[in-house]
Structure formats: C-alpha cells, structure tokens
Amino acid sequence: GAGVSQTPSNKVTEKGKYVELRCDPISGHTALYWYRQSLGQGPEFLIYFQGTGAADDSGLPNDRFFAVRPEGSVSTLKIQRTERGDSAVYLCASSLPGTVEDTQYFGPGTRLTVL
Amino acid sequence: GNSVTQMEGPVTLSEEAFLTINCTYTATGYPSLFWYVQYPGEGLQLLLKATKADDKGSNKGFEATYRKETTSFHLEKGSVQVSDSAVYFCALMNTGFQKLVFGTGTRLLVSP
Numbered sequence: 001g002a003g004v005s006q007t008p009s010n011k012v013t014e015k016g017k018y019v020e021l022r023c024d025p026i027s028g029h030t031a032l033y034w035y036r037q038s039l040g041q042g043p044e045f046l047i048y049f050q051g052t053g054a055a056d057d058s059g060l061p062n063d064r065f066f067a068v069r070p071e072g073s074v075s076t077l078k079i080q081r082t083e084r085g086d087s088a089v090y091l092c093a094s095s096l097p098g099t100v101e102d103t104q105y106f107g108p109g110t111r112l113t114v115l
Numbered sequence: 116g117n118s119v120t121q122m123e124g125p126v127t128l129s130e131e132a133f134l135t136i137n138c139t140y141t142a143t144g145y146p147s148l149f150w151y152v153q154y155p156g157e158g159l160q161l162l163l164k165a166t167k168a169d170d171k172g173s174n175k176g177f178e179a180t181y182r183k184e185t186t187s188f189h190l191e192k193g194s195v196q197v198s199d200s201a202v203y204f205c206a207l208m209n210t211g212f213q214k215l216v217f218g219t220g221t222r223l224l225v226s227p
Binding site for chain 1: 119151157158159160161164204206212213214215216217218219220
C-alpha cells in the first residue's frame with residue numbers, strides 16, 4: 001500500500017509568516033509522529049499522536065508550534081510567526097503500536113526555508 | 116537523559132571492504148535500539164532493530180548486536196557495495212515512550 005506522504009515537499013516563506021505542513025499516514029496506523037531534521041543532524045522529536053490526541057508534545061520548541069490530528073488520520077503541523085531558525089526538514093512518521101508493525105515508517109519530509 | 120553518539124563521517128570505503136559504524140547510547144531503563152538508513156533523495160528507512168540485550172538485528176547483510184555492558188549497538192557489514200552509500204542513523208526508543216532519539220548520522224561513501 002501507499003507509504004507516508006507529506007505535502008508540500010518544499011515550502012519557502014518569509015520571516016513572520018504562518019505555515020502549515022501536512023502529513024498523510026499509512027492507512028490504519030493509529031500513531032503519528034513529527035520530527036525536525038536540521039542540516040547535518042539527526043531527526044529531533046516534536047510530537048506524537050495516538051489517535052486524535054497528542055500523547056507526547058514534549059519536543060515542541062515553543063508555543064509558535066502546534067499540531068492537530070482531528071480525525072485520527074491526517075495531521076497538520078502549524079508554525080506561527082516563522083523565524084529563520086525554523087528552517088529544516090520536517091519529517092512525519094506513522095506506526096501501529098503493539099503489533100508486529102510497531103515500526104515508525106517515515107515520509108519523505110517537507111523542506112521548510114524561512115527567508 | 117537519553118542520547119545516542121555515533122562516529123563522525125564520512126566513512127569512505129572501497130567496494131567489498133568491511134564496515135563498522137560505531138554507536139553508543141545513554142538511557143534510563145532498557146531501550147530498544149535501531150539503525151535507520153537514508154539513501155540519497157529518499158526518506159528514512161528502518162534497516163534493523165534489537166529490543167533487548169544480546170539481541171542481534173540483521174537485514175541486507177548488515178548486523179548489529181545490542182551490548183548492554185558496553186551500551187553499544189555497532190553496525191557491521193562484511194562486504195559493502197556502492198549501493199550502500201547513504202547516511203546511517205543510530206536511534207533508541209526508551210521503554211514506555213514512543214519517541215525515537217537519533218544520533219547525528221554517519222555518511223558512508225563506497226567507491227568501486
């Protein structure tokens with residue numbers, strides 16, 4: 001079946017603008033994760049959803065970052081008042097905890113550039 | 116806290132050479148350990164994993180053994196190919212948590 005998809009693949013915005021990044025998980029996966037990968041670094045955890053609720057949002061850097069998953073499938077990561085330091089690749093992953101599919105499958109990422 | 120330390124790259128090898136990429140970790144509790152690979156232009160893919168001490172994960176000729184006594188999970192392959200050129204990430208997931216903690220990645224370059 002289809003893997004995790006993310007849109008857009010690239011997003012260029014200006015400092016201070018608002019952006020939304022979308023993630024479509026693998027069908028049936030109940031868990032969804034957002035990570036951020038800066039150049040030359042490993043991915044850093046942002047937030048984890050189990051169903052519709054955020055089970056762990058300890059990685060969100062500040063209150064400019066917010067994510068939703070209203071129907072337990074698609075998720076949107078929202079960044080307000082973007083800053084140049086927000087430039088990174090934002091990765092989404094999904095999994096089915098408690099099963100043999102309890103492996104995080106990653107999407108291709110959205111490259112965000114804040115000018 | 117939880118952290119992963121990987122050897123810095125790039126690691127440059129000739130085809131058919133033996134590969135080792137070192138990974139050590141710090142964690143409270145008993146984490147699961149993972150190697151992910153990122154091929155050029157592609158997303159992160161799980162390469163192998165081990166969930167408890169002395170487990171060996173293996174896939175595509177790669178192996179790694181969970182060594183609790185040395186807190187290590189070194190990646191090895193007996194004979195690398197040009198197609199193995201990629202960035203390799205070691206990661207852990209601690210018990211009771213669902214988030215992965217990644218190392219900084221090691222770039223492998225294999226020449227013919």
